[in-house]
Amino acid sequence: MLTREDLVQNRWLSQIMFLLWILALSLILAFCYFASSLCITLLLASFLAIVVDPLIMYFERWHISRTVSAGALIIAGTVLTGTLAYMSYRQVSDVVDDLPQYARRVAEVIAPLNKKIQKVQDSAGRLNSEMPTKKVPEVKIRGEYPEWTSYVIRGVGPVSGAAIIVGVVPFLMFFLLIQKNRLKQKLAIVWGDAIDVSAMATRVTRMVRGFVLGNLVIGSLMALVTVAVLFGMHVQGAAVLGTISAFLNLIPFLGAILGSVVPVGAALLQNEPVSTLTIIVVTVISLHVVSANLLVPRMIGKRVSISPVAATVGILFWGWLWGLIGVLLAVPLTAFVKIVADSHPSLEKISNLLAERPSAVPPWSRVSEVRAPVEYRQERIDVRK
Numbered sequence: 427m428l429t430r431e432d433l434v435q436n437r438w439l440s441q442i443m444f445l446l447w448i449l450a451l452s453l454i455l456a457f458c459y460f461a462s463s464l465c466i467t468l469l470l471a472s473f474l475a476i477v478v479d480p481l482i483m484y485f486e487r488w489h490i491s492r493t494v495s496a497g498a499l500i501i502a503g504t505v506l507t508g509t510l511a512y513m514s515y516r517q518v519s520d521v522v523d524d525l526p527q528y529a530r531r532v533a534e535v536i537a538p539l540n541k542k543i544q545k546v547q548d549s550a551g552r553l554n555s556e557m558p559t560k561k562v563p564e565v566k567i568r569g570e571y572p573e574w575t576s577y578v579i580r581g582v583g584p585v586s587g588a589a590i591i592v593g594v595v596p597f598l599m600f601f602l603l604i605q606k607n608r609l610k611q612k613l614a615i616v617w618g619d620a621i622d623v624s625a626m627a628t629r630v631t632r633m634v635r636g637f638v639l640g641n642l643v644i645g646s647l648m649a650l651v652t653v654a655v656l657f658g659m660h661v662q663g664a665a666v667l668g669t670i671s672a673f674l675n676l677i678p679f680l681g682a683i684l685g686s687v688v689p690v691g692a693a694l695l696q697n698e699p700v701s702t703l704t705i706i707v708v709t710v711i712s713l714h715v716v717s718a719n720l721l722v723p724r725m726i727g728k729r730v731s732i733s734p735v736a737a738t739v740g741i742l743f744w745g746w747l748w749g750l751i752g753v754l755l756a757v758p759l760t761a762f763v764k765i766v767a768d769s770h771p772s773l774e775k776i777s778n779l780l781a782e783r784p785s786a787v788p789p790w791s792r793v794s795e796v797r798a799p800v801e802y803r804q805e806r807i808d809v810r811k
Contacts, residue, residue: 455747462748463582467591469755471598475606476634478503482603496603500596582751621769629765636729637758641676644721648672648713652689655709659702661693675714678741678753682714730761733782 458465478499485495582588602609614623653668661667667689675685689706732740740760744752752759760780767777778784 459747463587463591466582466748466751466755467594467598469759470591471595471602473634473638473755473758474595475599475602476631477638478599479603479606479631480635492604492606496600500600504596582749621766626765626769629768630762633729633731633761633765634758637726637761640722640725640729644717644725645673645676647721648675648717651713652709655705656689659693659698659705661689661698661702661706662696663692667692671710672713675710675717678737678756682711685714686710726757730757731782732757732761732764732780736760736764736780 481499482492482495486492582591610623610627613627617623649669649672652672653664656664656668671685671688674688675681677684686707689710690703693702693706730737737757737760741753741756744756744759746752748755764777764780767773767780774785
């Protein structure tokens with residue numbers, strides 16, 4: 427039987443363990459914040475390696491070694507990515523060359539609004555001239571980057587940091603692919619006593635592939651519909667605009683807005699009528715609603731298996747930590763935390779907080795279910811008396 431001294435000692439030990447957990451989480455959070463480029467590089471390489479690993483396994487069935495197939499696949503992917511980036515750069519440069527012409531069109535469109543604003547300013551100026559005020563010199567402090575730019579590059583850093591990440595990811599991805607089995611053995615040796623490494627790796631693999639492939643399928647379907655609508659409205663550059671709009675639509679929270687701004691802005695610069703702009707906005711918002719409420723739960727929700735509240739909090743947290751990259755990776759990262767919590771009994775509370783449906787019934791619920799019939803029977807006895 428435990429004595430009072432044993433209870434006090436156990437309470438002190440639990441408090442010390444709680445403080446140690448807080449310290450460990452704080453250190454992990456600080457490392458992820460200050461070494462964001464390292465973490466993002468490792469995550470991107472790991473996610474991409476998980477996605478393309480089925481192709482490597484397919485080539486292995488044809489007696490092609492992992493080294494040869496992984497190297498060929500990464501080289502082909504790098505060449506394809508570079509080609510798409512170059513084509514995108516050419517199109518962006520063409521748009522930049524046409525900016526003066528677009529600026530004149532925008533000025534013509536907003537000219538009536540500017541006249542109304544000028545009238546209001548003139549009226550306010552006449553009122554202010556009647557009231558003498560002392561002018562205070564205005565001081566402006568400019569940072570190195572605008573606020574939105576600093577948010578976008580928060581996890582990646584300037585152009586040099588992004589270039590380093592892009593250059594390192596293919597090599598790290600190659601080594602992860604050819605060292606797949608050895609990595610599993612190493613993880614089993616290090617954490618095999620605490621968790622089932624094989625089961626956790628299987629769940630992480632299914633989650634990442636379901637998330638990436640699901641978003642790819644949804645984005646492709648949305649791109650086809652958007653491109654068809656833009657072609658029907660005779661908008662120039664419908665293929666590029668529709669594809670960009672569709673995949674911007676997959677960004678949480680702001681996806682529908684960003685997905686509408688791109689084609690609407692292009693159509694506005696092309697002097698399209700208001701009816702065309704309305705059709706584009708309705709199409710993009712309708713696609714966003716359908717994908718968010720019908721396609722995403724069926725294609726991605728089952729593999730991710732986190733609650734909408736957990737996903738929203740995860741987007742806010744990872745976005746604060748790593749900016750735009752954190753927002754894009756928030757859902758799989760939150761799902762990864764849940765999978766890790768599922769793999770260890772001591773983290774069951776964290777798993778239930780993130781899960782859409784908690785796996786364990788709370789003790790107070792079980793107690794209430796047991797007490798309810800007893801209280802009901804007691805009330806019936808009192809009534810009969």
